Structure formats: structure tokens, C-alpha cells
Amino acid sequence: MYSVIANNLKKQYGKKKDVVTALKGISFEVEQGELFGIIGPDGAGKTSLFRILTTLLLPDGGTASVDGLDVVKDFKAIRQRVGYMPGRFSLYQDLTIEENLDFFATIFNTTVKENYDLIKDIYSQIEPFKDRRAGKLSGGMKQKLALSCALIHKPSVLFLDEPTTGVDAVSRKEFWEMLRSLKKQGITILVSTPYMDEASLCDRVALIQNGEILSVNSPEGVINSFRQPLVAVKDSNMLQLLNDLQNFEGVQNAYPFGEYHHVVLKDGYSANTVSDFLQQHNYHQPDVKTIRADIEDCFIALMKVSGEL
Amino acid sequence: MLNAHALRQLAEPGEIINMRTLRFLLQKEFRQIFRDPSIIRIIFMMPSIQLLILPWAADYEVKNIQLSVVDHDHSQYSRQLVNKVTSSGYFKLQDYSGSYLNAMQHIEHDEADLVLEIPADFEKKLIRENEATLFMAINAINGVKANLGGAYLRSIIQDYNREVRLKWVQLPRFNPELQIEVTSSNWFNTSMNYKYFMVPGILVVLVTMVGAFLASLNIVREKEIGTIEQINVTPVKKYHFILGKLIPFWILGLLILTIGLTLARVAYGIVPTGSLLVIYTFAAVYLLAVLGLGLLLSTYTSNQQQAMLLSFFMMMVFILLSGLYTSIDSMPAWAKAITRVNPVTYFIDVMRMVVLKGSGLKDISTHLFTVLGFAVVLNTWAVIHYKKRS
Numbered sequence: 001m002y003s004v005i006a007n008n009l010k011k012q013y014g015k016k017k018d019v020v021t022a023l024k025g026i027s028f029e030v031e032q033g034e035l036f037g038i039i040g041p042d043g044a045g046k047t048s049l050f051r052i053l054t055t056l057l058l059p060d061g062g063t064a065s066v067d068g069l070d071v072v073k074d075f076k077a078i079r080q081r082v083g084y085m086p087g088r089f090s091l092y093q094d095l096t097i098e099e100n101l102d103f104f105a106t107i108f109n110t111t112v113k114e115n116y117d118l119i120k121d122i123y124s125q126i127e128p129f130k131d132r133r134a135g136k137l138s139g140g141m142k143q144k145l146a147l148s149c150a151l152i153h154k155p156s157v158l159f160l161d162e163p164t165t166g167v168d169a170v171s172r173k174e175f176w177e178m179l180r181s182l183k184k185q186g187i188t189i190l191v192s193t194p195y196m197d198e199a200s201l202c203d204r205v206a207l208i209q210n211g212e213i214l215s216v217n218s219p220e221g222v223i224n225s226f227r228q229p230l231v232a233v234k235d236s237n238m239l240q241l242l243n244d245l246q247n248f249e250g251v252q253n254a255y256p257f258g259e260y261h262h263v264v265l266k267d268g269y270s271a272n273t274v275s276d277f278l279q280q281h282n283y284h285q286p287d288v289k290t291i292r293a294d295i296e297d298c299f300i301a302l303m304k305v306s307g308e309l
Numbered sequence: 310m311l312n313a314h315a316l317r318q319l320a321e322p323g324e325i326i327n328m329r330t331l332r333f334l335l336q337k338e339f340r341q342i343f344r345d346p347s348i349i350r351i352i353f354m355m356p357s358i359q360l361l362i363l364p365w366a367a368d369y370e371v372k373n374i375q376l377s378v379v380d381h382d383h384s385q386y387s388r389q390l391v392n393k394v395t396s397s398g399y400f401k402l403q404d405y406s407g408s409y410l411n412a413m414q415h416i417e418h419d420e421a422d423l424v425l426e427i428p429a430d431f432e433k434k435l436i437r438e439n440e441a442t443l444f445m446a447i448n449a450i451n452g453v454k455a456n457l458g459g460a461y462l463r464s465i466i467q468d469y470n471r472e473v474r475l476k477w478v479q480l481p482r483f484n485p486e487l488q489i490e491v492t493s494s495n496w497f498n499t500s501m502n503y504k505y506f507m508v509p510g511i512l513v514v515l516v517t518m519v520g521a522f523l524a525s526l527n528i529v530r531e532k533e534i535g536t537i538e539q540i541n542v543t544p545v546k547k548y549h550f551i552l553g554k555l556i557p558f559w560i561l562g563l564l565i566l567t568i569g570l571t572l573a574r575v576a577y578g579i580v581p582t583g584s585l586l587v588i589y590t591f592a593a594v595y596l597l598a599v600l601g602l603g604l605l606l607s608t609y610t611s612n613q614q615q616a617m618l619l620s621f622f623m624m625m626v627f628i629l630l631s632g633l634y635t636s637i638d639s640m641p642a643w644a645k646a647i648t649r650v651n652p653v654t655y656f657i658d659v660m661r662m663v664v665l666k667g668s669g670l671k672d673i674s675t676h677l678f679t680v681l682g683f684a685v686v687l688n689t690w691a692v693i694h695y696k697k698r699s
Binding site for chain 2: 094104107
């Protein structure tokens with residue numbers, strides 16, 4: 001059985017003149033106990049999608065179900081069994097850590113004690129500061145508290161809307177480790193993020209852009225679907241290099257990628273042809289090497305294709 | 310073996326658990342209120358400041374009217390008249406000159422409010438012809454001051470007129486003109502102390518502000534911070550959430566009323582003639598109505614700024630169209646219609662009735678039921694309009 005099903009979901013904002021279409025018919029399924037990532041740039045429709053699935057927003061079209069319950073009709077039952085962590089920290093800043101946790105446990109008719117084992121790993125890290133007000137916590141601690149509060153009623157599905165936005169690299173890594181261990185407890189987790197590098201940490205990912213899903217696949221599947229030759233190029237004048245590369249007939253797409261430029265080539269071209277081209281253009285010893293695409297390259301390629309359509 | 314969780318789900322009678330949720334919502338609300346220093350300040354400072362300072366400024370008696378006298382006569386009678394006017398305490402002799410133009414200049418510079426011109430043959434005419442004329446010019450920029458100043462001066466001159474006649478005619482063989490003297494007695498506020506009348510009214514405004522506006526700001530703040538979103542995804546019921554917001558501010562409103570009544574007694578010696586029970590009964594119902602209004606405001610606004618501005622606008626309308634400062638009877642028909650749908654009007658009326666006249670529950674029952682009607686309508690409207698999802 002699928003844990004979450006979205007079927008042709010549509011959502012529009014605004015009236016007559018200024019209509020913004022946030023979702024243009026989104027469909028996907030999430031398996032029970034899966035860690036499902038929704039990757040997309042800002043404004044892609046991730047938050048709208050999550051708000052529909054957590055029964056905060058009514059869709060304009062399409063249907064969706066969570067745990068086999070319809071998000072429109074059975075919203076009351078869904079609220080009992082989902083955990084939602086919005087992108088913005090939205091716990092009570094003037095209550096302490098402990099008070100916030102107690103509060104959310106109580107309104108779900110449970111107690112902290114009852115489900116303590118579920119949040120133990122996360123909550124134990126902030127427990128020493130339990131008398132501190134939530135507003136006075138650091139970003140990483142706020143995030144742990146928010147996750148604890150979303151988990152305190154033992155939800156079967158957890159929705160995390162951009163949990164790692166604005167969090168430092170170490171905390172991000174820690175956070176994903178926490179998600180992996182939660183997954184072991186059988187909780188279905190939907191997580192949205194604008195960071196493509198986090199995609200490889202999910203079981204499956206959906207790439208979403210402009211309210212449409214571009215692909216749903218496992219991270220390996222996404223990488224394997226990338227069939228074109230890819231090279232990394234480096235030289236002293238990187239800006240000039242990028243301009244020159246974009247003029248090369250064999251180049252399909254070239255973009256900066258860390259200290260290298262990644263160049264997607266058309267079929268029939270290779271690192272050698274790029275090297276030759278550059279030497280003709282007065283580059284003495286360009287550093288050109290063939291690389292295996294990672295998930296970011298795949299997404300950039302997918303987004304470029306959809307952008308051109 | 311059943312664990313605790315399963316047991317609870319089996320025995321879901323609802324009510325006990327519901328009460329527990331509500332209790333927790335209330336506990337959370339009170340914690341937040343008492344942790345916010347600005348709210349504490351509002352609760353204790355606002356009534357003190359408003360009740361201890363405002364009644365002194367909201368004085369209907371006009372004093373210190375700047376008087377400019379133009380005396381062309383310079384006689385004994387004219388001096389007596391000026392003396393009488395200035396010794397009344399209402400007027401300050403700004404200048405005493407011989408030219409009207411000069412006095413007019415003072416009016417133009419806003420240094421004088423009233424000009425009293427005494428013609429050259431004032432004394433002569435008064436004695437010989439038994440009548441004399443005086444001229445009064447009033448600066449009408451401040452309507453209240455002009456009106457009252459003119460009236461005061463007129464009555465002082467009349468008084469003077471009588472004195473003069475009394476001196477001349479020891480035995481009234483016959484009165485040259487018919488005179489009716491009116492004496493009055495002020496019921497319910499014997500000394501016509503305006504504070505007895507203003508303080509209860511100002512107290513009503515205070516209670517209204519706490520009830521309607523603190524409550525609406527509180528809810529809108531949850532919207533603004535996003536915490537309402539977290540609450541909305543929980544199974545908390547709509548009426549739980551709303552009750553959790555209404556009850557604390559209902560209690561706060563009654564607390565402010567208590568502080569206000571104590572201050573009124575200590576600072577102004579105002580002891581309600583009627584029963585406190587009547588005041589509190591009415592206040593309890595009244596607070597339901599204004600809390601409903603606050604709730605309604607919060608469902609129509611999305612941030613604290615909007616709520617603030619809207620509250621501000623409503624408060625102005627409420628105060629000016631409530632009969633706090635001006636008499637409702639003298640308002641145009643459309644304004645009277647508005648005062649009838651203004652809950653503040655009813656509470657101010659009730660406060661004055663109970664505090665000054667000692668009215669009982671029976672006397673205020675119409676007011677009570679009207680406000681109860683407001684409470685039902687406003688709260689129903691607000692609950693219908695409050696949505697847990699959009």
C-alpha cells in the first residue's frame with residue numbers, strides 16, 4: 001500500500017488578473033516507510049504541495065490521500081497521524097523547550113513519556129537546555145525541537161518542509177542522519193529541499209519545477225538516466241573559459257560547478273575534442289577530464305530541458 | 310495486554326480528554342501572557358495612567374478664559390463690572406485697553422478668547438435711562454470654549470444687573486421687568502462633579518481595549534509567527550482553540566475592571582451607589598461581546614499591523630459615538646443609529662446608571678439583553694469565519 005498518493009493535484013492563487021499557478025497537476029506515490037525527497041528551486045510549489053497534503057490547504061483540482069485517507073474528506077483523521085514541520089520555525093518562542101514539547105504532546109492527547117523512545121535520540125541533544133525559551137535557541141537546536149514536536153504523537157507520515165534551509169553544513173549532515181534513523185522506525189518521511197546534493201540521501205526523489213514534476217526516480221536511477229558525455233574543465237581564466245566553451249559546437253550545456261566547469265557534450269564528442277578545441281583557442285594546458293555525472297548534473301540537465309520546452 | 314495508549318483509544322469518551330486539552334491551551338496562554346512584559350505593563354499601567362490622569366484633562370468646565378476688556382467709560386460701574394467678571398474665577402483679564410481695534414488684535418493673535426466692550430456712556434445710560442448696552446466679541450475657533458465662555462459672561466452680567474437693581478430699589482415697589490430666578494438641584498451627582506461621570510466611562514473604554522484588541526492582536530500574532538499553522542495540523546478543535554483564546558482575555562478584562570474600580574474609589578472616592586454584582590454581571594456579558602469582536606477582527610486581518618490600525622479606527626468610532634464625551638441625544642439621527650449598534654454605549658450607560666444612580670439588574674435588563682445579542686452574533690460570525698484551512 002502506498003502511504004501518500006497525489007493524483008493530478010492543482011492549485012492556483014490570486015484572482016482573475018493575477019493568477020499564479022503553484023501546482024499544475026502533480027502526481028506521485030510514496031511507499032510506506034520510504035524517505036521521499038521533493039527537490040526543487042524556490043517557488044517550485046513544494047510548500048503548496050505540503051500544505052495540501054497536511055490538510056492546511058484545499059486543492060483546486062485532483063485528489064490526494066495520506067495513509068489511505070482523503071485529504072479533503074478525512075482531514076480530521078489525517079491530522080491525528082501526520083507530523084508537519086513547516087519551513088519557518090513556528091513553535092512558541094516565548095515558551096521553553098519543555099513547555100513546547102509538552103504542549104504539542106497534550107494537544108495530540110498523548111504525553112512526552114509515552115513516545116519518548118521515538119524522539120530520544122533527537123531530544124536528548126537539547127534536553128540539557130529544556131528550560132530555555134525556544135526563541136533563544138540556535139538554528140540547529142530550533143530545528144531539533146521542531147522535529148521533536150512533529151514526532152511526539154508518533155505520526156505515521158512525517159512532512160518536513162525545507163528542514164535544512166538556513167542550517168549549517170554540520171547540522172544538515174546530522175539532520176539527515178536523524179532522518180535515516182527515523183526511517184528505520186517505519187515512519188514514512190516526505191522532505192522537501194532546494195539543495196540538490198541532499199537528493200542522494202533519499203530513497204527516491206521527485207524533481208519539481210514551476211509546479212510540475214520533472215522526474216520521479218531513485219538517486220541511482222536519476223544518475224543512470226544521464227547518458228551524455230560529461231567533462232570537467234579548469235583553467236586560470238574561468239570566466240573566459242565558460243564563454244568560449246558555450247561557443248563550442250559540441251557543447252550542449254556548460255555551467256560552473258565548484259572549482260571546475262561542467263560541460264555536457266553532444267553525442268560523438270569527448271574530452272579529447274574539448275581539449276583540442278581549447279588548445280586551438282590559446283589555452284595552453286587546459287585541465288579536461290571525463291567524469292561521471294552526479295545528481296546535480298542530472299537535475300540541471302532535466303531543468304534545462306524543461307525550461308526550453 | 311493492553312498498553313495505556315490502546316486503553317485510551319478504546320475508552321475514548323472524549324469529554325475528559327477535551328477538558329484536558331482546553332486546560333492545557335489555557336495554561337499555555339496564561340504563561341505567554343505573563344511572560345510578555347508589554348502585556349503586563351498594559352494591564353497595570355494603562356488603567357492607572359488613564360484613570361489617574363485623563364479625568365483631570367477631560368473636564369467640561371472651561372476655565373482660564375482670556376478676557377480682553379475695552380472700557381470706553383472708565384466709570385465706577387464699569388470697574389465694578391470688570392471686577393465682578395474677573396473675580397468669578399473663570400476669566401483671566403488679558404488686557405484692559407481703550408480701543409476695540411487693539412483688543413481685536415489680541416483675538417487675532419489668539420491671546421484673547423473674549424472681548425467685552427463697555428461703551429462710553431455706560432454708567433450714564435444705566436442711571437438715567439435705566440438700561441445700557443454692552444458688546445461681546447467671541448473667538449469661536451474653539452467652539453466649546455466660545456459657547457461656554459459667552460454663557461458664563463452673560464450670566465455674570467445678569468447677576469451684576471440684579472445686584473445693581475437691588476442696590477437702587479430697596480423695597481421693590483414694582484419691578485420694571487418680570488424676573489424669573491431659577492434654582493436647580495442636581496440629582497445623583499449633587500455637586501455636579503464631572504469626574505463621577507467621566508471615570509466610569511473611561512473605565513469602560515479600558516475594559517473594551519483589553520477585551521477586543523489584546524485578544525485580536527494575540528490571535529493575529531499566532532498567524533504572523535506561523536504557530537497557528539502548527540496548531541491547525543493538530544486535531545485541536547476549533548472551539549477549543551477559540552475558547553482557549555477567549556477565556557484568558559475575559560479574565561483579564563474583569564481584572565482590569567477590578568483594578569479600575571479600586572482606583573476610582575481610592576483616587577476619586579467614587580463608590581458605586583448600586584451593587585458591584587450588577588456591574589460584574591454586565592461586564593461578564595459585555596466582555597463576551599467585545600471578545601467576539603476581537604475574534605472577528607483577527608479573522609479578517611493577517612498581521613498585527615492591520616489589526617492595530619483596524620482596532621485604532623474602531624476605537625475612535627466607539628469612543629466618539631458612545632456618549633462618553635458628548636450627549637447622544639444631541640447627535641444627528643444617523644449617528645444615533647450607530648450608537649445603538651455600539652456595545653460601548655451600553656456599558657457606559659450601565660456604568661453611569663449603576664455607579665451614580667444605583668440601578669439594579671431589573672433596570673439594566675434591556676441593556677443586558679442587547680449586549681447578549683451582540684455577543685451571540687459576533688461570536689457566531691467569528692467562529693464561522695475562522696477556518697482551520699484555506
